[in-house]
Every structure is written in C-alpha cells, then in structure tokens.
Amino acid sequence: MEHQTIVAQTTPVGRSGVACIRLSGPKAFYLARKISDLNKKTPHRRACFSTIYDEHMNKVDDGVFVFFKSPLSYTGEDVVEISCHGNPYISERIIQATTVLGARVAEPGEYTKRAFLNGKMDLAQAESVGLLISSRSREAAEHQTKNLSGAASNRIKKMQEELVALLSCLEFEFDISEEEANLSSLSLGLLKSLKNNCLETNNLIDTFALGHAYTSGLRVVIVGEPNVGKSTLMNSILGSNRSITDLAAGTTRDTITAEIIIGGLPTTLIDTAGIRPTKDRVELAGVDRALSELDRSDLVLSVFSPETQEIENIEDTLKISVYNKSDIKKYSGNKHSIVSVSALKNKGINSLIKTIEKTLKDARPYSEDILINTERQKGALKLCSSYLEKAIDNLDSTPPSLELVAADLRAAIDSLSSFLGKTTTDKILNQVFSTFCVGK
Structure with missing residues (x-):
C-alpha cells in the first residue's frame, strides 16, 4: 500500500x-x-x-x-x-x-479503502459505508447500519467456518480411512450439511431484490387513457400538487417524476401522457414516452374510470388496477382485483399506498433478517451456491466422487472469501470505491 x-x-x-x-x-x-x-x-x-x-x-x-x-x-x-x-x-x-x-x-473513497486494506472492516462493510451515506429512507439507513456493524459479514464468516470444518473432516478421512462403510457414513452427514449451507446461501441471494430496492429505489408508472385522473392521482399519493391537472383531456404531454418513500422503499412516481390513438405529433411523442416507461417500470398503476377501460397489453408487467372517480360512480366489477379510489376527493388513497407497498415487497420475498446489497455480493454468493450444488451432485453419484467434492468445497470457500474481499482484484476494489464521495 x-x-x-x-x-x-x-x-x-x-x-x-x-x-x-x-x-x-x-x-x-x-x-x-x-x-x-x-x-x-x-x-x-x-x-x-x-x-x-x-x-x-x-x-x-x-x-x-x-x-x-x-x-x-x-x-x-x-x-x-x-x-x-x-x-x-x-x-x-x-x-x-x-x-x-x-x-x-x-481520491474518492480512499479513506474507507485504507480502512479496508488495514483490516478495519471487510469489503461488504466498506460497501455499506457508501450505501449508508446515500440512503434515502430510515429503513434503508437502518439496514446499512446493521451491515456496517457486521451482520452480513458475520453470517458469511459462520458459513465459511462450517464449510472449512466439512472440508477438514473430509480430508482427514481421506488420510486415515480406507473402509467403505466409514466413507459412506461420512457422505450422509456431509450431504445434509451441504444442503443446509446451499439453502442458506440461496436464501441470502433472494434478499438481494429487496436490498437493491432499498439502495437503488423503484419506479412506479401511472398509465391510462386521457382524462382518467392520472395526474390527480399522483398528486393525491404525494400529498402535493406536482402534476398540472385540468378537465381537458391530454393535459399531460410529457412524463413527470416525483420522489416518495413507500414502506421504506425509495420510489419514483412517474405520471405519463394519456395513451390513445392520435395524429397530433406532440401528443404522439408523449404516448411513446409513456409506453417506453412501461418497459422500465417495477410496478404499473393502470388507471381507468367509469367512462374508460384499462389500457391493454400490460398483462406481463407487475400491475395494480386502479378504478378512479369512485365519487361519481361506484365500481361494479370484481372488487378483489382492483383498488377503488377518488383521487379528487382523496378517498381510498391510503389503501392504495398500502397495496403498492405490499405488492412491491411481495415481489421481493426474503426469509432472512439481513439483506445483501450489491451485484458483487450477489455474484459471490451465486458462485458459492453453484459450487455447493456441484458438491451435492458429486456426493450423490455412485460411487461418491469425494475428491471432486473437496475441490468444490474449496471453490465455495474461496467464493465466500471474495464476498468479504479477502480474494478480490484491484480492478474490483477500484470499482467499489470509485462510487464513494471524496472525503469518505
């Protein structure tokens, strides 16, 4: 250094x-x-x-x-x-x-990089420093504080210690045991431990979707035909007049964005132009932008009203159907599949916000008390999982390929070392710390 x-x-x-x-x-x-x-x-x-x-x-x-x-x-x-x-x-x-x-x-991030190189923290903790600084919600900050304190790292270290113990036991048996019965008994215990560690690794990988949402935020796009009240709905969700509203159809010609925290998740709300066939060049550009936002969305609020229908061809997108203008006419269809609101009267908005939160989080299920945050961490765990799955397959073969199992275990252990930054290239380190601000 x-x-x-x-x-x-x-x-x-x-x-x-x-x-x-x-x-x-x-x-x-x-x-x-x-x-x-x-x-x-x-x-x-x-x-x-x-x-x-x-x-x-x-x-x-x-x-x-x-x-x-x-x-x-x-x-x-x-x-x-x-x-x-x-x-x-x-x-x-x-x-x-x-x-x-x-x-x-x-240089950017150099103080934290030196802390990492001097053993004051591992690479996962160092990443949490930058993510804590950029956190946009209380929940996101609490999550990063937990990981900065070593919650994720300690879990990885515990898994690594278990795999090292399994490898040591396996190599010990190689040296002293020539009896097939002993190796068979060892294989049964080893198989159970490998499956448990593989399950735990995959559970941690599953937390990435929510962890990434806390750090990078989500995009919720509001779409519908002209004059269904999309802009009024956006203003009601925000609690402020962000979008211009008018009784005339086609008031919104461009996408309008605003930031909001929903259930601790930093969320960008996008109001779009009404989608309909048109020959107006400016309005058509707005419709094209609305359609392109659908491809970038994490969730779509598909808004319709008593006099309109839902926009078609968005079935493959995570969607909430929102019936607006319920103050004019109550919704008479299947109430279990839609959320009924009156954006103008601010009725049903709290229920809609809760539905948005539940939908976003249900799409990112996790069963752990910690979350992983970065693509680098996810990649290291996926590599570990793949080697553990290979080890399980080699152990299930007849006869068991114990030498290959040992090689797979070593590779899985190295993958966890990469998660902690113990076997990380200078290129990856530079990528991690280049995202930091100067002074941290």
Missing part, C-alpha cells in the same frame, strides 16, 4: 456552521502541528483548540484538532480531524497548506 498522507474535507462542500478536514497517513501528526500551535504533547482522542495557519504561518482560522493514533482510527493509520468554520475559502486554504507541506488530496 502507498504510504502517503492524504487530506480531504469530510463534510459536504459549501457554507455551514462547521467543516471537517481529515488527514490520514504517516505524516498526519507532523502536518497538523505545522499548521497549528500544538506540539508532540498533544493528547490523543481529545479535542484541542488552536489557531490554524497556512503554509506561510498566516492565520486562517481558529479550530479544533483531534488526533487519533494508529491503529485506533477510522483508517487504521495516524489520523487528525480538523474542525473549522464552514466556509469553502477557509477549508481550501487549510487543504492547500497541508498539500504544500507534503500531503496529497484523497
């Missing part, structure tokens, strides 16, 4: 009450003392007030320094955190002073 001292602002850039600048690396303490009145007797992990100077010893600000001696710091290196007034001019002068004296500006 490159032993350079890095510096960056860890709080958002802009004007605020306080800004924090972090130094990390072998020269962190030296640089902090060069731009302050502090000396080598400065206590660690305690706030110390001092004047802050630039590289020419001109006063920049007064601030607070906190020294963290390695390894008791976020990165595992010597770290100094400097709190100053939140003015970009002040922050830039402090960063410039430290770079002139020997530091360099940190």
